[in-house]
Amino acid sequence: MRLPNYLVLSPTGVYHFRWKVPKRFQGPLGLKVVKRSLGTRDARVAHLQALVLASRYAVALQGGDMAKSVDELLRSAQKGQVDFEVVAGPHGYTVKTDGSAQDNAAALETVRLLNAQGVASVGGAPLSASTRIALEMAVEKWSKTLTSGARKTPGQKLEAVKAFVAWKNSTRKRSPARVAMGDLSKTDCAEWVISLKQTPAARTGKPLTDSYIETKTRWLSLFFDWAMAAGYYPKGDNIARGHIKVSKKAKRLQSKKTGWQPFEVAQLKMIFAFPALKAMRRQSSRWVAMIALYTGARSNEIAQLELADFKIVDGVKCIHITTEGADKSLKTEASERTIPIHPDLLALGLWKLVERLQDDGESKLFPNLTFDAKNGPANGPQKAFSHLLSDTLKIAARGDGRIGLHSFRKTVIQRMQDGLVGKEFRVAYVGHEGGRDLDDDHSAVYGKKVSPTVLAAQCFPALDWANLGVVKVAALTPLFAPA
Known part of the structure; x- marks a missing residue:
């Protein structure tokens, strides 16, 4: 998932807030760029903290009030000392506030930025510590549950999920930090499907069929079903579902074209x-x-x-x-x-x-x-x-x-x-x-x-x-x- 310009991921996997000071304020503040660690590897938590900071700076500049230092604002955001509550809903984000006029303005600016960025809704509740489990570790745990079904099916399921893990790792900058379950979003799954559509099949060299890709996403969705039930991913809509759908008619036509042929x-x-x-x-x-x-x-x-x-x-x-x-x-x-x-x-x-x-x-x-x-x-x-x-x-x-x-x-x-x-x-x-x-x-x-x-x-x-x-x-x- 592409990060907004005010959020930076360090090589250690920790997110940082980055704010470019407008030119007319660079002299009075003595800064061109503000960059501070947010102290979290959780993409959603970092996103919200960064938006709170960005909105407060914007409001402070508009009102000419920069009384709070960068560090004070940062500590306020990290400790959750805000006078408004952001609520994620099915149609975007809303705000509840009883604060000052300045905090009201900051809250509204935060919601505007959230909706504009299309940040994934996570139901309003903070992510539990269990969602910080590494993706690879979660896959390893899930693999131990694949003991039933046909002979090849468990291996096919695991192969599909490992392919997703390999793709996700390949899209990241070099970092010793591993991808956490809580960092994954529906966008990641959508981009994986796009990459599969551009991948040639090993046997024919032609693009992978939609039926094949749909099967891969179905196996991945089973992994996320398990992860949500096990508490390793926030409960809600399965992020691996809904990216590709093949009609029964299309499947039959594809089977006739690429399937097994009878002998003469x-x-x-x-x-x-x-x-x-x-x-x-x-x-x-x-x-x-x-x-x-x-x-x-x-x-x-x-x-x-x-x-x-x-x-x-x-x-x-x-x-x-x-x-x-x-x-x-x-x-x-x-x-x-x-x-x-x-x-x-x-x-x-x-x-x-x-x-x-x-x-x-x-x-x-x-x-x-x-x-x-x-x-x-x-x-x-x-x-x-x-x-x-x-x-x-x-x-x-x-x-x-x-x-x-x-x-x-x-x-x-x-x-x-x-x-x-x-x-x-x-x-x-x-x-x-x-x-x-x-x-x-x-x-x-x-x-x-x-x-x-x-x-x-x-x-x-x-x-x-x-x-x-x-x-x-x-x-x-x-x-x-x-x-």
């Missing part, structure tokens, strides 16, 4: 050709890709599967996608589901793999994966698959879109849409919440859980990849056989 059948034939699959050396990477092709499940939903998640329901062999077990998380509550296993996956040996691992005393379907990886256990398979696409097969996304393991999810949804599979069945099969990514409308889908038998009958015909020449089961089986 010709591309799928290249991916699931024997030489291409063999190029992914680990069976776990091959299995994750193959299961994704038939289920549309997210890569981490597949990679975190436990042997206990494979069940027989009403005579149908199924996969139960759930948070039950160790090292698991799901994107939403609607992600939990039980789906039938496609006959092609059984023919490739998926159920036999489960039985073999059970005999070996394992609990995970892919025990060789790293379950504490930042991007989840699918991190390894994701990298292997991306390497296959870019380096081996030279398959690239169109325009600004993306392709990878998540493209199988889009592919499965599109195939079922083209196959006229009902929305209720699609939602039950892929685990979307409210059909959000399935159709253009955002109407919720409610009803009883669909049985595996019904799901198989409704969804499998649209996912007959063998009949389309994508998966040649007999030829690929050796790639999934025990080593």
Whole structure:
């Protein structure tokens, strides 16, 4: 936030009052500039003290009365010895006074300056000592509360807030003093958003999208919600909210432009050709890709599967996608589901793999994966698959879109849409919440859980990849056989 000309921030973080004496008074006073420490690192307190001093000097000069020395006026302002009260309201500042004519004039001048400067309202109450906590320290405390939610979400929240801290520090002059929570204002958040709009994305080099920036500000607003509840920031409006808003329509259009793209059948034939699959050396990477092709499940939903998640329901062999077990998380509550296993996956040996691992005393379907990886256990398979696409097969996304393991999810949804599979069945099969990514409308889908038998009958015909020449089961089986 840009400081007014009468307020100076020293290298130690302490604010000083600076007043340039008008030329006609420089001789009588023997001073050209008055500069005194306000003895505070609190921007709001310093601002008000400086305005009191500035207004009193202005009134004193107008009346020709400079009886009080600079130091006397300073002590008066710092001790709060003023005969008027400034009240912050939603539409600016007002004044209550019972003082002398001179103090009345000074009070009115203070309010005029406050409203002209647009000083942030803080509710009239002085900031508590807890608001002097350093921003970095508050972030560190907040980070210890981020223990719930999906695997990546806590890290994404912390990354966004740390980005704000780094930006704020970069805008300050060199100073050993750290930014205090109480010094932050809505203007800081607004300027951070402006800087994000001018920052190129690492992947494309193009400006960051509004949807991305909105997500960052949402994480920052959660931090300030916590800070206000914890007493580290004055309660009131969240200063991180309201700076950017993206409509649902704009989000959908942006998602279509820069989001995950489905694979074409010709591309799928290249991916699931024997030489291409063999190029992914680990069976776990091959299995994750193959299961994704038939289920549309997210890569981490597949990679975190436990042997206990494979069940027989009403005579149908199924996969139960759930948070039950160790090292698991799901994107939403609607992600939990039980789906039938496609006959092609059984023919490739998926159920036999489960039985073999059970005999070996394992609990995970892919025990060789790293379950504490930042991007989840699918991190390894994701990298292997991306390497296959870019380096081996030279398959690239169109325009600004993306392709990878998540493209199988889009592919499965599109195939079922083209196959006229009902929305209720699609939602039950892929685990979307409210059909959000399935159709253009955002109407919720409610009803009883669909049985595996019904799901198989409704969804499998649209996912007959063998009949389309994508998966040649007999030829690929050796790639999934025990080593």
